[in-house]
Every structure is written in C-alpha cells, then in structure tokens.
Amino acid sequence: MYLNILKKDLKRKRAMNIILLLFMILATMFVASSVNNIINVTTALDSYFEMADAPDYAAAAMNKNLVVDIDETVSQASAVDRYATENVLFLSSDNFIYGNEDIVSKGSNLVHSDICMNYFLSDGSILETVRPGEFYMSEGEADARGIDVGDQLTIECNGAHREFVLADKIKDALFGSKQMTLTRYIISEEDFENFLSAENTEEYYGGTLVYIYSSDMETALPQIKPLVDNSALTMDRATMKFTYVFDMIVVGLLLMVSMILIIIAFVVLRFTISFTLSEEFREIGVMKAIGIGNFKIRGFYLVKYMGLSIIGAAVGLVLSFPFGKMLMSVSSQNIIVGNQSPVLVNIVCAVLVVAVILLFCYGCTGKVKKLTPIDAIRNGQTGERFRKKSLMSLGKSRLPMAPFLALNDMVSSPRRYGIITLTFFLCLSLLLILSATVSTMNSGSLAATFGWADCDIYLDSKIIAECMLEDGHEKLEKHIDEMEQTLAEHGIPAKCYQEMMFILPASFGEDESNICIYQGTGSTMDMYEYTAGTAPQNTDEIAITRIAADKLNATIGDTVTIKTIDGEKEYIISAFFQSMNMQGSGIRLHSDAYINYVQAAGSVDGTQITFTDHPDSREIERRMEEIQRIFPDYKNIRTCAEATADMIGIGGALDAVKSLVGVLTIVLAALITVLMERSFIAKEQGEIALMKAVGTRNGKIYAYHTLRFLFVGIMAVMIGEIFAMPLTHLCIDPIFQMMGMELAVDYVTDPVEMYLIFPVVILATTTVSAFLTSLYTRKIKSSDTANME
Numbered sequence: 001m002y003l004n005i006l007k008k009d010l011k012r013k014r015a016m017n018i019i020l021l022l023f024m025i026l027a028t029m030f031v032a033s034s035v036n037n038i039i040n041v042t043t044a045l046d047s048y049f050e051m052a053d054a055p056d057y058a059a060a061a062m063n064k065n066l067v068v069d070i071d072e073t074v075s076q077a078s079a080v081d082r083y084a085t086e087n088v089l090f091l092s093s094d095n096f097i098y099g100n101e102d103i104v105s106k107g108s109n110l111v112h113s114d115i116c117m118n119y120f121l122s123d124g125s126i127l128e129t130v131r132p133g134e135f136y137m138s139e140g141e142a143d144a145r146g147i148d149v150g151d152q153l154t155i156e157c158n159g160a161h162r163e164f165v166l167a168d169k170i171k172d173a174l175f176g177s178k179q180m181t182l183t184r185y186i187i188s189e190e191d192f193e194n195f196l197s198a199e200n201t202e203e204y205y206g207g208t209l210v211y212i213y214s215s216d217m218e219t220a221l222p223q224i225k226p227l228v229d230n231s232a233l234t235m236d237r238a239t240m241k242f243t244y245v246f247d248m249i250v251v252g253l254l255l256m257v258s259m260i261l262i263i264i265a266f267v268v269l270r271f272t273i274s275f276t277l278s279e280e281f282r283e284i285g286v287m288k289a290i291g292i293g294n295f296k297i298r299g300f301y302l303v304k305y306m307g308l309s310i311i312g313a314a315v316g317l318v319l320s321f322p323f324g325k326m327l328m329s330v331s332s333q334n335i336i337v338g339n340q341s342p343v344l345v346n347i348v349c350a351v352l353v354v355a356v357i358l359l360f361c362y363g364c365t366g367k368v369k370k371l372t373p374i375d376a377i378r379n380g381q382t383g384e385r386f387r388k389k390s391l392m393s394l395g396k397s398r399l400p401m402a403p404f405l406a407l408n409d410m411v412s413s414p415r416r417y418g419i420i421t422l423t424f425f426l427c428l429s430l431l432l433i434l435s436a437t438v439s440t441m442n443s444g445s446l447a448a449t450f451g452w453a454d455c456d457i458y459l460d461s462k463i464i465a466e467c468m469l470e471d472g473h474e475k476l477e478k479h480i481d482e483m484e485q486t487l488a489e490h491g492i493p494a495k496c497y498q499e500m501m502f503i504l505p506a507s508f509g510e511d512e513s514n515i516c517i518y519q520g521t522g523s524t525m526d527m528y529e530y531t532a533g534t535a536p537q538n539t540d541e542i543a544i545t546r547i548a549a550d551k552l553n554a555t556i557g558d559t560v561t562i563k564t565i566d567g568e569k570e571y572i573i574s575a576f577f578q579s580m581n582m583q584g585s586g587i588r589l590h591s592d593a594y595i596n597y598v599q600a601a602g603s604v605d606g607t608q609i610t611f612t613d614h615p616d617s618r619e620i621e622r623r624m625e626e627i628q629r630i631f632p633d634y635k636n637i638r639t640c641a642e643a644t645a646d647m648i649g650i651g652g653a654l655d656a657v658k659s660l661v662g663v664l665t666i667v668l669a670a671l672i673t674v675l676m677e678r679s680f681i682a683k684e685q686g687e688i689a690l691m692k693a694v695g696t697r698n699g700k701i702y703a704y705h706t707l708r709f710l711f712v713g714i715m716a717v718m719i720g721e722i723f724a725m726p727l728t729h730l731c732i733d734p735i736f737q738m739m740g741m742e743l744a745v746d747y748v749t750d751p752v753e754m755y756l757i758f759p760v761v762i763l764a765t766t767t768v769s770a771f772l773t774s775l776y777t778r779k780i781k782s783s784d785t786a787n788m789e
Helices: 002-012 014-052 071-074 141-145 190-196 199-203 215-224 225-229 237-242 245-278 279-291 292-329 344-372 375-376 401-412 414-441 472-489 544-552 617-630 640-648 651-683 685-693 698-739 751-777 784-786
Strands: 058-060 082-091 097-100 107-112 133-136 154-156 161-170 182-187 206-213 234-236 457-459 494-508 510-521 541-544 559-564 565-575 586-591 600-603 606-611 637-639
Touching: 014 245, 014 292, 014 344, 014 651, 071 082, 071 097, 071 206, 071 225, 071 600, 082 190, 082 199, 107 199, 107 401, 107 565, 133 141, 133 245, 141 161, 141 457, 141 640, 154 606, 161 182, 161 190, 161 237, 199 206, 199 784, 215 225, 245 344, 245 414, 245 698, 344 457, 344 559, 344 784, 401 698, 414 600, 414 651, 414 698, 414 751, 457 617, 457 640, 472 510, 472 606, 472 617, 494 544, 510 544, 544 565, 565 685, 606 617, 617 637, 617 784, 637 640, 651 685, 651 698, 651 751, 685 698
Parallel strands: 107 182, 133 161, 510 586, 541 565
Antiparallel strands: 058 206, 058 234, 082 107, 082 206, 097 154, 133 182, 154 161, 457 606, 457 637, 494 510, 494 559, 494 600, 494 606, 541 586, 559 565
C-alpha cells in the first residue's frame, strides 16, 4: 500500500516534487562543498607551511651589518633542532631590467641559488634544480606585475650582468605574500657565482637567510640573540602567517559565502517541506478516515522524503566536487589550499543532509496529530476564526486589485513571506558587503592606515640601495631636493618625500622586542595620522603603535631605548599611531632625528609626491604623464589609490569573488522565487479558479502573483541597504584590527553599484522569475472551483 500511495503521490505532484528534489540537491551541494572549503580555509596556512617546510624562525642578515658568526651562534643554541642558511644578494629595483620596459621591479629583492625550502611550481611539483639563464619568482608577484613565463630579465649588480628567462612561477611560503617588501628571485648556482665574482659585491650586497627549526622557540630566541640583534629582518612563524592576512580575507569571504549558502539552503528546505505537508490536509484526513494511524501516516512521509533526499544527496554529492573547486579557484594565488580527504568529508556531509531533511520531515509531520477527517471536507479549515485574517480592508483601500491582493497576502502571512524576505536579504547582503570591501581596498582611503603620509602619486624608488650607507640620509635629502627643484622648473609645484625602514631592538624596562622603525625624509611630523597624544616635536620623541607599545609594556610619556649600530639612544613616546605594516608593530622617528642608514632594511614604498596647488584628478593624470617624461627612469608611477591597492594585493581576487557571488545570487533568487510561486499556485488553485469564474483576466492574476515577490524583493533591498554598513563593519573590521588598525574603517562605497546595480539585479531576477512562473496559472480553469468545498 505504501508503495502505491507513494507512486501516485510522486506522479500527481510531479512539479512540486521536482522542485523539492532540486533544493535537496542544492542543499547537499552547498553543504558538502562549503564544509570542505571551511576545513580548507581554517587549515590552509598550517598545511601550506608544513608542505613548504617553512622554518619556525627566519632571519635575514646583511654582511655589511653582520658582526657575529652565524654558524657558530646557531650551532651552539641547544634549543635549535636544525637550521639552514642561504647566501643571498640584497638588491634594489635599479638592478632589475625587464624585457618589457613597462614592467618594473618594486621594493627590495633577494637573489640566491640555494634551495632550503620547498617551492611549488605551477603544476604542484616541488622545484628541485635551476638551470643557467633561468629564474623563478612567486606567482602572486609575477601576476601583479604582468610577468609571464618566458619573459626576459636582466640583472645588473656592481658591473656584473646576466640575462634570464622566467622558467616558471612558484608559490613561496616565506616571501610569497604581498605584505612582504622583499621579492625572492631564485637563479642557478653558476649565475649566482657570476655576481659574487664582481669586486665588493659580497661585502655591500651580500647577506644570509637563516632558517631555524625548533620545538621550543621561547628557549631558542635568547640563545640566538646575537644573530637576532644583527639581522635586518626577523620573523617567527606567527609573523609569517600574519603576512597572509589579506590573502586570508579572500578565503575568509568564501567561508562567509559558504555559511550563508548553507543557511539559505536549509531555510528554504525547511519551509518547503513544511509548506508541502501543510497542503496535504485532504490526503491526511482521508487516510485517518479509513483508519490509518498517526504513526503510519508519518512513516509514509518519512519514506517519501527519505527517497527524495537520498536521490538529491547522491546528485548533490557528485556536483559538490566541481562546485567546491570553482569556489576555491578564486582564492589567493599565493598559497596552496587543499584538503587531504575531500571525498570522505563530502560523503559525511551528504549523509548529514539526509539526516537533517528527515528531522525536518519528522518535525513537520507532528501536525498530523492535529488533523482530523473533517479537515478533508472543510478544505483544511475548522470553520472558526476569532480574529481578523488581515489588517487590510478591501472596502477602505484605494489600491487597485492586484497590488491590494499582493500586500494583503504579505500582511496575512508574515511568517511565510518573512522567510522569503530573509533569503533575499542574505543574498543581497553578500553582494553589498563585497562591494563596500572591494571599493575600499581599491581606493586611497587606507593609505593613512598603513602609516603613510597622504600624497597624490607614488614613484618607485631608484636610489634606495645607494642610501643604505652611512651617509645615506644626506644622499636621500639631496635626491628629494633635486626632484622638487626639477618639478618646479617644469611648472609643477610639489612636495616630495621618502619613507625608510629599519628593524632594530627596542626596550623598555625588562621588555625588549625587534620593532620596525620608520623615518620620513622630506616630510614633517604633522603629515602623519595619530590616534592619541601629540606628534613628536623634537628629535628625541617618537610615535609608537599600540601593538608595539604592548610588546614593551610602555605608553605615552615612557622612555624607550632603541639599540642602533652606533649605540643605544633613548626616546620619549609622545603619540600613538596606527599601521597595518609589519603586523601592526612600529615606531616613527622624528624626520630630523639622526640614525645611521647603513642599518636600513629598505624603503616602505616609493617616493611620494604631493602637489601643493591641489589640482583635480584630471590634472593629476596629466601631470603623471608629464612626470613620466621628466623622469623616464621611473616606470611605475601610481596614484595613492593604486599604490594602496598594490600593497593589499587582493583586489583581483575580491573582484572574482564578487562576480561569483553575483552569479550565485541571481541563480538562487530565481530558484527560490520559482519554488515559492509554484508552491503558492498549487495551494491557491481553488482561489485562482474562483477569480477566473468571476471574470478576472489572466493579466491581472499574473500581476497579482508577480507583485507579491516584487514587494518582498523591495523589502529585502530596503533592509539590506540599511544593514549593509553595520554588517560590513561586523564582518570585515576584525580583519583590519588584526592588522593593527585602531580606528573604525571608513568604508568607501560605489553608489551606482551599491544602490542601483545590485538592488536592480535582485528585483529584476525576482520579478521576471515570478512572472514567468505565474504563467502556469493559465492551465487553471474556472471549472476547477468544483474542487473547492
């Protein structure tokens, strides 16, 4: 009997069962792929660093600053399990000439031939050897500069030069992040020796990368303190991971997308099962009338939904693999994200989906106990109602029939339409959060949060290597003055300045830490943003980030000691500032304070230029072209917004995520609308037949059914726009705060995209889907009123 009833039920309600099966497939696909991606995201960096054999601690020492024997210092440290060293050359952008003259090297660069870590090639294999004339660099950096496999590069260093071809792009766990100011170039041992053979090259440009592996770094650090104090750059495992924080924004957003997809799938599935069962009052009443008990009736529905859920879970399981790969394909190019057992995870998720569907079904069938045979006669109504069905009155309303009926349905069934509004709101919120995040990261509004002085344009630094000497500060000042004079001679009034960076030991009391020290040349202290206190007025005053202050247990008014190559010097903290560089830890020296530039670790970014006559954006673009002509050696001239986007380095990936979410939103909105409208038509067949019997035309019925979803869409859009910024702050602010930002993020919005394109997409998708589905009402005839009791 069960099988016969089930067979007839599946045939009689074919459309509803197909739609329900479709959402079971989507639920399984979303849950399986999303849980898999959640596992991938939360374990991505740990597994990536393990695969790459990344060290627990890394130090980069320059030969010109090194006064200790590295091998002797590290080998005597009992807490160090093992260590490895790579001989490197520290080169500036001047040393690199690409075949395509539009491509320029940025910041500081490491060139070496030793391979002490695992570097992953584009096919996933590990780099083993490098042939003469070839070089390898990180995939993210190559793509950011527009460098492809086969492109040519010439490296010149101290009179020696060599031509190279990019053999492949690699994933580099240590220096692969966009947050690193160092770019790694791996060349052959023969080519590396060619550069070392030039006179004074090893002394002025040479250095060593030290990789330290230890299960107890707290004990090991004091033992290798001489090396740490003499290193230009040091990183523990936490810092290495933190350099990928912006890359993790992308996979974090994918995690948020996955969670919302899961919520949408189960909300719609719960509503659909409940709604479908509530419409089968007649069948349930008849079964009770012929003596079938509650337990058997509930068992019938459990068997039906078990069959549908198993089929849906099987299909969804198959589709979850390509769907999950599609989601993760837009993640960061700089890391390897992979799960070792995706099949097992997906199968477990599919089984859980079946279990949850059956729980939904069992909960919904609880209503069976309340139904009686009389419900089959009275069309599911008891005939008693002690309150108004709706707050609206047809007699008092001036609205036309179609909008009145649409609004009346929404008011009469707030829970039903509230669920639909919630699903549309979740879809739209994803788009609005992504829109605000992408617009902000592609604007110049985050420049101050990196600790930069505001400016109009950036030029790549060309003399940084020359300035990393004892008289480097004077050379940099002279260079800045000459640049300002040259611009003035060409009718461009401008202020130029350059930021240099040092990594030095700083202490307060018994607390000590290696902290990044910044000093601007050509800038004044009032050009920077401070979050508390007053800008340093004297050369013995500094500003410090709260994260650095917490490391030293210091605050405003305390005196901090900084150890330099010329000895220790004391500075008074006069202000706090925020910076998302170097894990939010930093100190800013007064522009006139003396510090020996021989210990400089490089520049923060390019030379900054601010036009003192405040031109508009069109004039700035014209001047950028003019400056390119005046300084032909400066290839990479960028606006402040472009420099900020380059520093963050995930704009392209975020755009890809936004596009993917946009497509998913359209598909989900259409499917949800079709499902709901088809369900409403099945429920309201008698009412539609009655409307036709009294002369209502098809067009008005189409309008009535379409307007319900249009009004729901408008409500979802209004709520989405109201909560867009609070949700963006809730989801994205913690990431910036992890980077060292103290103040709330001032998000930049694209008004056209935020308030026009995305809302119109939701409304258009919903309206078109509802209208096309409402055309099914043509099959209902006025004679179908005979089915009403």
